[in-house]
Amino acid sequence: MASIQKSRPYAPVLDRLKQAGLRPTRQRIALAKLLCDAGDCHFTAEQLHAKAAAAGVRVSLATIYNTLHQFTHAGLLREIVVSPGSSYFDTNISDHHHFFFEGRGELSDIAGDDVVIASLPQPPSGTTVDRVDVVIRVKNI
Amino acid sequence: MASIQKSRPYAPVLDRLKQAGLRPTRQRIALAKLLCDAGDCHFTAEQLHAKAAAAGVRVSLATIYNTLHQFTHAGLLREIVVSPGSSYFDTNISDHHHFFFEGRGELSDIAGDDVVIASLPQPPSGTTVDRVDVVIRVKNI
DNA sequence: AAATTTGTTTAGAGAAGTTCTAAACTGTTG
DNA sequence: CAACAGTTTAGAACTTCTCTAAACAAATTT
Structure with missing residues (x-):
């Protein structure tokens, strides 16, 4: 089912990465697309990792964490702390x-x-x- | 400096423990006293552990966690989650x-x-x- | 377009905070 | 005071997250 769409680079996503001074790598583009397509939602690092895997995007957990923090810092995500033990991110x-x-x-x-x-x-x-x-x-x- | 006051059981503390269905053990009484004496404050499990040690109260970290949760459940403390990685408790x-x-x-x-x-x-x-x-x-x- | 530079990804180790386990212990009850 | 039930403990285990250093990829230079 879920297939990777390497061929459609999503201009707005590329722009946002560029504005944030982040190179548009395969991983960042794939994650940004996943998040854009998801609409408003809340998720943990593990959940995004699983979602990426399900979508056929191979990304290490370390990159998930790096990317979440970079996106949060760039204002593309918001971090929410409500329960001890894990952080949520909000699109x-x-x-x-x-x-x-x-x-x-x-x-x-x-x-x-x-x-x-x-x-x-x-x-x-x-x-x-x-x-x-x-x-x-x-x-x- | 800080000395243990085993001899003064603090009637209100004992009552509160009893109301919560918790046995008035040496550790719980000592921690309850420390918290009562501290006035309004915010602290992590590690901080309370250090404070207990400084006051000459020997309590394991596991007991600190157990006690914090029991006290929170009994309404003697409030848990506050504001930063990923550790919980704060509020007297x-x-x-x-x-x-x-x-x-x-x-x-x-x-x-x-x-x-x-x-x-x-x-x-x-x-x-x-x-x-x-x-x-x-x-x-x- | 090859070479160089710089930023990025990765697996796995490591760190921090919290929970679990099972044995020893202590308060309570009969 | 014996027996029971609840509590404490050290240490292992677990979870979440960060670090490390080597491999890799994007940008830049030539």
Whole structure:
């Protein structure tokens, strides 16, 4: 089923890699395509590794980690820490928040508009706000 | 310097352990005292292990982990996940939020009143809200 | 287009944090 | 105080992630 599409380089993906100062290698292009095609979703390094393998893309786990961090640094992904032991990455980089299902260890998006914060404290002097994360932890009834 | 106070069992600590169905063992009493005396603070398992050792309390790391989870489950502590690789525990169990200093990997409390959330989405059907965590990630200017 | 340079990938080792195991121990109960 | 059930412990094991150094590939130079 799943076949590798080496022949269609996806211009926007190439541009984004170039902007980030990253060479468009076979691995990075394949992973970027996988992520683009996936739509908004949350995944761990292991999950992306498995997904890549399933799509016929041979990439080492070390490269998965490198790439996830590079993409995160370049603003193509967002890292979310909600449970001890593993990091999630989010392909949705717009302003938004998350539900976290404690039982299943899964995340789902909350549109930015759906969480209205009326007031926040000033950041401590000498610091600036990088991001405000709201996580609504839910559990099964 | 720091000496062990085996002789003063701290009635409230004993009560809390009893309420949680936990036997008041030497280790649990010592750790509970350390945490009570510390006031509001955030720490990792390793940090508590070091603090216990410094206070002359001999406790294995496995017991630190067991105890932290038991105390968290009993509502005496709160677990906070903000950075991949290690969990923090919080002795402040009142309703409040956190600043997270990305450079130093440290937490500080924000009083519950200082974050006003005007609206939140409904939890997905079949689930209830366990907790809403707001983390303001700040970095040095 | 070959040669050189520089950045990238890889397997496997290594590190860090946490959990597991099974034996020894301790608090509780009868 | 004996017997039971829960607890602690050291160390092994496990999971997630990072490091290393050698092989490799993309870019640059000639």
